[in-house]
Amino acid sequence: MEVQFPENFWWGSAASGPQTEGRIAGDGKGENIFDYWYSKEPEKFFDQVGPDQASEVYQKYKEDVQLMVQTGHNSFRTSIQWSRLIPDGVGAINPQAVAFYNHYFDELINNGIEPFVNLYHFDMPMGLQAKGGWLNRETVDAYVEYAKTCFALFGDKVKKWFTHNEPIVPVEAGYLYQLHYPEESNLAHAVQVGFHEALASALAIKAYRESGHSGEIGIILNLTPSYPRDSNNPEDVCAAKIADAFFNRSFLDPAVKGTFPEELVKILKELSIVPKMQENDLAVIQNNTIDLLGINYYQPRRIKAKESAVDQNAAPMPEDYFDIYDMPGKKMNPYRGWEIYEKGIYDILSNVRDNYGNLPCFISENGMGVENESRFLGEDGMIHDDYRIEFVRDHLRYVHQAIQEGANCLGYHMWTCMDNWSWTNAYKNRYGFISVDLENNRKRTIKKSGYWFKQVSEKNGF
Template sequence: MVKYKFPDGFWWGSAASGPQTEGRVKGDGKADNIWDHWYKKEPEKFFNQVGPQNTSKVYQSYKEDVQLMKKSGHNTFRTSIQWSRLIPNSDGKVNSEAVKFYDDYFNELLENGIEPFVNLFHFDMPMRLQEMGGWLNRETVEAYVHYAETCFELFGDRVKKWFTHNEPIVPVEGGYLYQFHYPSEVNMKHAVQVGFNELLASAKVIQKYHETNLDGEIGIILNLTPSYPRDENSPADVKAAKIADAFFNRSFLDPSVKGTFPKELVEIVTELNMLPEMEEGDLTLIEENTVDLLGINYYQPRRVKAKESAKNNEMAPMPDDYFDDYEKPGRKMNPYRGWEIYEKGIYDILANIRKNYGNIQCFISENGMGVEGEERFTDENGKVQDDYRIDFIKDHLRYVHQAIQEGTNCLGYHMWTCMDNWSWLNAYKNRYGFIAIDLDNNAARTIKKSGEWFKTVSDNNGFED
């Protein structure tokens, strides 16, 4: 039996987001974000036509949820404030119902020994701002800074861990390259501008937070997908993997931690004549306002080979013009999500952060396994027997432990997600939670076997295997 012991004070918990969990109730004062709008416009795009208005009903059930978090071993929990809930209108006025909800929610967590980690933006652009261009419009950057300052003022006395964005590459990919987020465009020039404006907004908010007298920390959450070349001895494959890494990892990692942009990406964007519009001082501001803390979301690797397929001239330019994806023979798969399971990837990310990013303090902010039709694993007592999820977490935690033993400054592990929640176009197709949600029974909650196991991990600050 090998005991994997983690450092004292390790953050055990999970992550979620406001738009994926809260839902809407009459009189809550929330305005539409892009997901509310898209669902009203094209409900057929959403799995089983389940939209964001119901989700997991956390708005009504947060007190019960916090008790379930305690029972499943949480000492920390990440969620997000919904911009469209807190500041619903263009007048900039705060919604008092939203303030009451978030005050009560955060207080409930703290009173039960669970520290709230709060993210400011989780893919939920207010529709009133999207109609003016969303992240394409520099005015959105200034509106975001006002929103963030409002959050700090209202909740900063209790919330000590803030994050500017969750996975900022996803609105770039989904909204402006691959059409799985609204506005569902294919426009590389817009993608570049959106990415730059997100980074500018992040740096401005970090600057504002550091100017306050609050004693917390502010960071960013990035989904890092290690890019592995098909053949490490092939210069063409290695170059392709390096370019993929620059597009999908270093595009946000380098400026967020180092204050600089990867030269490979700058060269490509320059050659395409697609440098973003910026103002004097923007690059200096990004350089001088880097993160205190890095959240790392890891689900799968990216395997890359030199470009062999024909370029799609109708869609070009695209990142895919510079590499092809590669399917490694014999890879382990999550068949429900269509993603490769490669546990060592989490170690490789942490080792890279230690060696090449100043060993900045970091934590695993998401890691998880989505399973479709999970109710078929429910036993006679109504509990989901998700041993596969326990094995998944164990297999990743072993590598997290190894990275820590080698000196990586990793402070915690959050699974995606606390309870089964709504996931954009996929709605409730794949279940990820420690806690099951019964949509046919008023979103009733039941802790899964994995949640009970996670409590023992948290209590013991580690596990035996």
Template sequence: MSINNIFPKNFWWGAATSGPQSEGDFNKKNKSVFDYWYEVEPEAFFDNVGPKVASNFYNSYKEDIAMISEIGLNSLRTSIQWTRLIKDFETAEVDEDGVKFYNNVIDEIIKKGMIPIINLHHFDLPVELYEKYGGWESKHVVDLFVKFAKVAFDLYSDRVKYWTTFNEPIVVVEGQYLYEFHYPKVVDGKKAMQVLYNLNLASAKAIKAFRDGGYNKDDGKIGIILNLTPAYPRDKNNEEDLKASKIADDFFNNSFLDPSVKGEFPKNLVKLLEEEKVIWESTEEELEIIKNNTIDFLGVNYYQPRRVKAKEYEFDYSRGWMPDKYFDNYEMPGRRMNPYRGWEIYPEAIYDIAINVRDNYNNIPWYISENGMGVEGEEKYINSEGYIEDDYRIEFIKEHLVNLHKAIEEGANCFGYHMWTPIDCWSWSNAYKNRYGFIAVDLNTQKKTIKKSGKWIKEVSKNNGF
């Protein structure tokens, strides 16, 4: 077998999950916004399935981690739930059961020969902090997050060398404050922009605490995970379409990418928000903290592109100011779709992201922290041997890896590829509608079975390419 696509030495072949999506709420003393949302509106979740059991990782982490190791992965990202680790959010007093659980999980990942990458926030804000302070609208919550981060660093940095502050922080802004797909479904452009700023500040302050505490002295590194959806103009030769795509990029990508890597917000975005009178409240001291506490490495989640065109429809002011004032979404004729998720499949964007990071973001070390294909009704692909033949997933990964490999050959500083997700997991209001894992889970029995893609990735990892 000839291997055409060889990846760099020590390349991370792995997968990503999160606490709220895998663990279940066993022994968890506090509720996140998602735990609460499910309690008050279970019908908002596909098949009424909430986060109570998820993939039972709290109870089966040993077997699950053994299975993840069995498919040849050398690295694994998960998250620490603020609501599981911390008993009292104001004092950051710990919950001993949470401390022990994450100790065990980290030890088990290392024991099975994998690198743990630990993330601190995966949309799972404690609901108490939303009810008391408005959650990420509040700078007090920013400081409480930093307290939580310090506790996590103290407890686990002796073994965890790769930390990330947030996963997809722009989704908090979009889902909770603009487009109503996450609780509390507020529509308020000004609040949204304050939340965007506060999340950037929280990340920078946590990074500062990491460095001030000396957690980086034994080669510890800290980064952030951003979902990058490049905004492609309908017509790249049309000035108005190009302008629309630049504004969309500034909002949905650069609003976190620039502060995280360069320490400052995109100037055009700041100017626009000032003109619209929706600019965040900030202080010189805070902006200095953002400037001086940039990331060591970047995680990029890539699923789909964004396609935009110059505004053709009258903007509806009835809901106040929104980013959509400057562009309309565009459906490109003939685009390839994942019909289950309603997302376009465009592997070439991974190459474009890589070159953008190389040329415009100091060629910072980065990795693909999520990429994946959610499919509904995968049980119809079970073969006579009892496992799912997900050839469509293998093809999807291959196409993305070919584009990634090309970018690496051209100098992109990418050190890994993680799939979402190792084991089918619970996914917000989608619950288990679309499955993403290398390993299937039967929700009735919690029996887990390696899919064909899991067997395939083992070979890729072993050969460091395909």
């Protein structure tokens, strides 16, 4: 064995409720922002495939758990859909949702797979969005009630909880770059949304600790290291620090340290964009930090000092303070348009070790989306995704190195278990250990990477 991981390392994958469960008639699920947006503008979704066309885990979860066993999972993360459990976002609980999640979590546990459960994965109930979504303080209160409901219903089974997955995404995609509903571009709104998400997270952590359950609660953050074009050029270094404050530390610092980054606070004060808050909010954030950090890593961010003109029509925007640097010669995933930089995962783990108290963490997502994977279908009926094996192995080497050097990293989850529906991209890029045949009743077939991962999990290394 050249790479051996610590005992009881978490091997598995991650997914989300809205991307996997699908809909069936009479399931009692309410509408969330993606259901609503698709009903209004289906043309904005790849091949006009909407969230109702997810991978049907709602019906097939028993089969899926057996496939997880066959691909070496000892842990698996998914999310509860707020709009499934509490269809209007507040008020009545959907009994069919309670039954489904109980059966799903039981099935995982009975097969030796620990459920890691996230509470919010971009899927705001439409009843709350109609009143402003995360812009509205009432949503924070509704979210805390939803979280308490989840802890009460499932807290005896689930011992690993997460408040949000990638809370920067609703900020960026919904309120800065018009990639998700409500497709706004408004920094003041983006800041308020981010503040309310951070506050909601802290309040849910507080509620969990008061509930008397014996598990752990954390957050899942997509940490995208910001590398300056020239680390000897102070202006490039400063620009990279600001990008880092906007996109990483905006959630990492309050989640772990209970405070917001000074660089970001200074900029927002200069712009007179300070979020509305109540007297006790900062103390709540300060006093309710996480037990466990999930780290999603896909790509680095390359930054240079601001050279282009500020777009006055769009301003203010984060990009007023830096430019993206198109580094020559970088390795790319051509399908997703993302740089592949394996050492980034080591740099993040080293940063958490050195600057965030080395709190317990794990790689909660890392993966490679590829288009038209059927090209790699062998005569044996299996997709030979050697590129995915290489991608995961090369990242795991750096995870291992970080652990050797003292990082408190407890596991590795790939995105994703089986090919799933992905927001506006639908099924364009496939990420799974298991393929899903859309033409043939969502038939599941383990890919070569899935069999490889089983060996890694059994040997606890490779």
